[in-house]
Amino acid sequence: MLKEKRRPMFNKDFNSILEVAREFATEEKCIEHLEALYWNNKPVSPFHEDSTVYKCKGNKYKCKTSGKYFTVKTGSIFDNTKIELPKWFMAIFLVTNHKKGISSVQLGKDLQISQKSAWFMLMRIRKCFGIENDIDDKFEGICEADESFFGGKNKNRHKDKKVPQSQGRSFKDKTPVIGVLQRGESEIIDGKKIIHSHSKVKCIVGNNTKSETIQPFIKSVVVKDSVLISDEWLGYRGLENHYDHHVVDHGKKQYVNFDNPEIHSNSMEGFWGIIKRGYNGTYNWWSKKHMQNYVDEFVFRFNLRTSQNNERFNSLLLNSQIRTKYKDLMNA
Template identity: 55%
Template sequence: MFINTNIKSVLELIQAFPTEQACIDYLEEVIWSGIVVSPFDETSKVYKCKNNQYRCKNTGKYFNIKTGTMFENSKVSLRKWFLAIWLVTSHKKGISSIQLGKDIGVRQATAWFMLQRIRACFGIENCNELEGVVEADETFIGGKNKNRHKDKKVPHSQGRSYKDKVPVMGMLQRDGKLNAFVIPNTRRNSIQPLIHRYVKTGTRLISDEWWAYKGLHRHYDHKVIDHSKKEYVSLQDNTVHNNNIEGSWNILKRSVSGMYNHVSKKHLQKYVDEFVYRYNLREVTDYKKFEHLLNNNNVRTRYKDLTG
């Protein structure tokens, strides 16, 4: 099936997928590339049946292109799913479930569930090996201290506190990709395992003076910016700074507060994954973002897992 890979707008997307069958044919081509693979046994021979169904010879089970993907058991048409994915991946700051529901013609609750299924696939861009020069930092998602009720304000003497906030740890490769994760606290045993997992040994690593980064010089060329002394760029070496990742945190916070108003801690990682996906693919076309997600849609999210 030929699809125009130069799609630039919602109108062109709708024209490219005028029917449900066109969406099915496109998905089969993107995911299977002409060779049907059973989701139950990749080695099995597959028989084509009617109504876009297939049967796995080894297991005897029936399946279709939606099986094992975000689309499985969804009553929403693929045309609406495609439109939702396009809107989510192309909007620079995301889209709310209320707005999505209006745009594609579904209830807000349905749009919310669709968004959560889509976000569950965004993690494909949040597992990159980083090298070269990497900036590491944490931020806190939640209400500002000045806006808290009097009995919930955190004294400045307590230093870094995340009372009523959720800490997020990030690592950004200069001129490269970002990884970011919700963490239980900002202690060493929460921060350093992530650095060791995703940052290549020997890399030049830049962080601030927070004590949780101590000891990393054993594995990395660790440079420190002392923010407590109002230092934001090293006077000895102007390449030593955390300005890039701190700038990315500003974008994340504006997205969460401006678009979604409130995000529970339970679902925050999905929103962080969405931000990372959009940030890492900021230089590619909207069609490539759309296609990349469809190529990696094999994460099925059940409603009970979101609400339980």
Template identity: 50%
Template sequence: MINTNFKSVLELLQTFSTEQVCIDYLEQMRWGGIIESPFDSESKVYKCSKNRYKCKNTGKYFNAKTGTMFENTKVGLQKWFLAIWLVTSYKKGITSIQLAKDIDVTQKTAWFLLQRIRSCFGIENSNELEGIVECDETFIGGKNKNRHKDKKAKKAQGRNYTDKVPVMGMLQRGGKMNAFVITDTRKNSIQPLIYKYVSQEATQLISDEWWGYDGLDKNYNHLVIDHSRKEYVSLQDGTVHTNNIEGCWKILKSSVSGMYNHVSRKHLQKYVDEFLYKFNLREISDSDKFKYLILNSDVRTRYKDLIFIENCNKLQIIPKSCT
């Protein structure tokens, strides 16, 4: 087994010095030495030339990349692995322009690699939360005060502006966080996520006074902080607040607005997932973040689907550089 406890880009490149070394590593991570057909797990497998295998029952050929984010790309695994390392280790992310320079590919190719990698980050966005759980929403989009008078957005029903996208999050204090792009901040959008991911055995469920949380006290020990009255920490109990999740929103917004030119509404969840992957794995090393993503790289994203999504309605962010 290849030693992947590397601590720098140099060590990574020294470890994955050839394409064959990368292929052997991917095979080991996917199959652990026992090759399994992605088309029929019970089928006998024949080894063929050029790192290919044949599924006896289906007659189909496959390799270590089949069914993963690496499938059908001309970019070598060495560049893929370097891209994964850079994306998972950079706290605020990396743009496709910078990645293109770092791994010597076109900006279009770098963008495609980034979107495929981000599609795998969702593995850290389905945690069961317990203990003390903070709930809150935020809105991603350009600052209305920075717009020209003729282009200022009007308030929509509820809390957000018409050109901003709401994101709802749940944070287990001292633990992990889940967050999801939602259509609005009404009760029907917020509460199903809480019931799905927050255990009803949770010690406390803390939120602000927004009416979208009304009724949760029937199934949770629901505590409310009334921000409308300038209350940010309970006067009766200093542990009752939503300051931790609000701090997480600041990090997410800083990453999005500080790094990217624009984020499509359809793509926004991927950027949220990227933030959560790094936040939830904050206690482990960069090499372990790398290995964890390789182990969960079986998410196939097609370029034509990404282009279709990219042409949908876009959410404008403070300009800095391209995504």
């Protein structure tokens, strides 16, 4: 009697890292899960999608057209890795479920690998988060636009390292991040609040907060004629020609339009608060050349915050067919 093939755990939720470790305890179990996710258990050649594929020993396959051998890891974040897949799976679970992220130092301790290896793992994983920041998925309805700045506080620096005139929107020592949030939709039915969708965000790291930086991003993300709410910054002027643009004047200590309480950017401000707590509490510092990857990480977790642990885990795995080499990270 043939042994029944083990089915991948798509629907089972993982409540802890211990459950992940038990479910994916061996390399073979991880490979089976990846083959089901990537190929639906029907191997596809990464060299020629329409090619006939031959199964070989040791979880290897051969592409008939190219004559090349490959595995399910070929062309993915797991390609050519020296770290076993069970540790990769645990790392992915941790980084997709820790609300404020996890440092490479802590991940190295948790997985008993070096800090350098843990950092490389995390950077490879972060390269797969960008799918949630895809500008092709347009926002509509009520949207909030805002920008924030990341970098050490000038008042906390040593006297000989303070940057003069760096307060407020002067960001000589900081990096601006521009964000747009689409509010979720809900309605009250029979006295109960029914939520149809949750708010989502998209963010980019910018060189400045001028209109030529802010406005093309907003126009690429938000559908024309949608409701757009921002503060009074000059970079948003002119958007009234494309959107139903409302302004909340933060300079006058106005954070909600009292004539219409729906006019505010507090939801976007809340998202910045989540990133800042992760930045200050977990990472302490980001280099500018890698900052977009860190921002994508927080966007991914925010947009999938109402999903189950296994949904975030499998969503990352589905987008993990991106190979990032160490030299590419260093030369970015």
